[in-house]
Amino acid sequence: MVVATTLAVSMIGLRGHVVEVQAHLAASVPGFTLVGLPDAALAESRDRVRAAVTSSGLAWPVRKITVNLSPAALRKQGSGYDLAIAVAVLAGAGEVPAGGLERVVHLGELGLDGRVHPVRGVLPAVAAAVEAGYEQVVVASADLDEARLVPGARVVGATSLAEVVALHGGDASLVQAVEPVRRTPSGGFVREPGDLADVVGQSDARHALEIAASGGHHLFLVGPPGSGKTTLASRLPGILPDLTDTEAVEVTAVHSVAGSFDPAGGLIRRPPYEDPHHTATVAAVVGGGSGMPHPGAATRAHRGVLFLDEAAEFQPRVLETLRQPLEQGEITVHRAxxxxxxxxxxxxxxxxxxxxxxxxxxxGLACTCTPTMRRRYLGRLSGPLLDRVDLQVDVLPVDPVERASGPGEATTVVAKRVLAAREAARERLQGTGWTTNAEVSGTWLREHVEIGRKIDQILNAALSTGKLSLRGVDRALRVAWTMADLRGQDSPGTDEVSEAIALRGGPRG
Known part of the structure; x- marks a missing residue:
């Protein structure tokens, strides 16, 4: 009876858990049992591992093999355990020296020909291993660049199982030159944001876009077809500042788990942009799916922009599920x-x-809709959802005078002002854990902002007429602070507060 142990990592969301892979070999009726709450893809690893071992020129042990994934109460999914299972079994059979394997993490899927395939989520998995004190990691050669992005990790890339066996002191003569499995990211297309100079006219909408970028505020654009709503929204990522180091690691980890990260360019430094179609399901936008939930468009847009074009055409259920992340900045998905x-x-x-x-x-002379149809259409966007949107702007058709005025400011010019406003907010909020005005809590605003009598009167008037809710008062103050930052002021005045309330006036049909 022999027991050999090595390590793998189980990913639940973006959180990694180190898993002990224990192989028990006994002189009994030959068989292979895998325990420890594996899903269907992981349960199939018995056949993949056996085929990979024999294809590598190694002898499959004719014994009763039991592989345990510990902790047993933690659900495991995916094919990323294949390499660890194969190494543990071969160590138990004496093909690989077992000494030291209990400190090495193995991440990779095995092909039937013995090659090591890349897996999703390598960056957060390696980070979890290093955090747990395990610095030695073996991954597929295609995952090597991504794994090396984790500070403190000692990473080795392998093309085949035979290479891994030789790495751990096994028979090096079995190593042959094989074509490495190449990584094929899904959904990794990066769209160029375009230049704001392409937008003709629309000075009010451009101003709202700049405020949104400076303070991290949500934005609602309403207007007729062809007025430039989509063009404006697609330019927003271009005027946003680069991600900080911490934010870049967060965003890269998300896209690693989603399978849309190309490690050749290093960490993702630019804010992501997601624009799901209006027929998208709740699982596609928020995340979900069968088994363990997968990230949706809202998570892939973390630290970036989530654009919902034709918002009134989305299923109400999809829109309402966004209320939690809009308030909390995270999504919790429960599945079986x-x-x-x-x-x-x-x-x-x-x-x-x-x-x-x-x-x-x-x-509305050209409109063919009845008043009931109009109310119903935008009524699909609920009050609680729109109350969380700081800026609500009409985008009207461009008139001949605006068209003749030529292009507006370029993205590079606006981006400099946005960066300066963000730096002013970051300095003011230093030590709070927040970096943008949109994140600041209402409690902090009331404790740290001195509201003069005139500003208080303006807010109370808007509150008493129903133009603002209590939440809306706090959001209007946040927008006013962003305007003050853009104008280089130490605090917002009555002009900024009045303008912030006007920008929350909502669409006018």
Whole structure:
């Protein structure tokens, strides 16, 4: 009877848990049993591992093999345990020296030909291993660049199982030159944000876009087709500042788990941009799926922009599920396979027509919709959802005078002002854990902001007329602070507060 142990990592959401992979070999009726709450893909590793071992020129032990994944109460999923299982079994059979394997983490899927395939979530998995005190990690050669992004990790990339056996002191003569398995990221397409100079006219909407970028505020653009709503929204990532080191690690970990990260360019430094179609399901936008939940568009937009074009066409259930991340900055998804928490601190941009035909602007003479149809259309966007949107702006058609005025300011010019405003807010909020005005809590605002009598009167008037809710008062103050930062002021005045309230006035059909 022989027991050999090595390590793997189980990912639940973005949190990694080190798992002991124990192989028990006994002189009994030959068989292979895998225990420790494996899912279907992991249970199939018995056949993959056996085929990979024999294809590598190694003898499969003719014994009763039991592989335990500890802790047994933790659900495990995916094929990333294949390499660790194979190493543990071969160590138990004497093909690999067992000494020291209990301190080495193995991450990789095995092909039937013995090659090591890349897996998702290598960056957070290696980070979890290092945090737990295990610095030696073996990954697929295609995952080597990503794994090396984790400070303190001693990472080795392997093309085949035979290479891993030789690495641990086994028979080096079995190593052959094979074509490494290449990484094929899914959904890793990066769209160029375009330049704000492409936007003709729309000075009010451009101003709202700059405020949104400076303070991290949510934005709602409403206007007829062709007025420039989508063009404006797609330019928002371009004027946002680069991610900080901490934010870059967070975003890269998200996209590593989602399978949309290309490690060749290093950590993701630019804010991501996600624009799901209006037919997208709750699982596609918020996350979910069968078994262990997977990240959705809202999580992939973490520290970036989530753009919902034709927002009124989305299923109400999809829109309402966004209320939690808009308030808390994270998503908790419960499924039978487990519970996963994903970060989701994004800027939401909504765009919608004022009515089904899109022509309910001005006097609405060209509109063919009934008043009931108009109310119903934008009524799909609930009050509680819109109350969380700081800036709600009408995007009207460009008139000939605006068109003749030529292009507006370029992205590079606006981005400099946004960066200066963000740095002012970051300095003011130093030590609070917040970096943008949109994140500041209402309690902090009331404790640290001196509201003069005139500002208090303006807020009370808006509150008494129903133009603002209590939540809306705090959000208006946050927007006012962002305007003050853009204008280089130490604190907001009556002009900034009045303008912030006006920008929360909502769409006018």
């Amino acid at each position: 396979g487990g519970t996963a928490r994903y970060p989701a601190r994004f800027q939401m941009v909504l765009a919608a027509n004022p009515c089904p035909c899109g022509m309910a602007i001005g006097k």
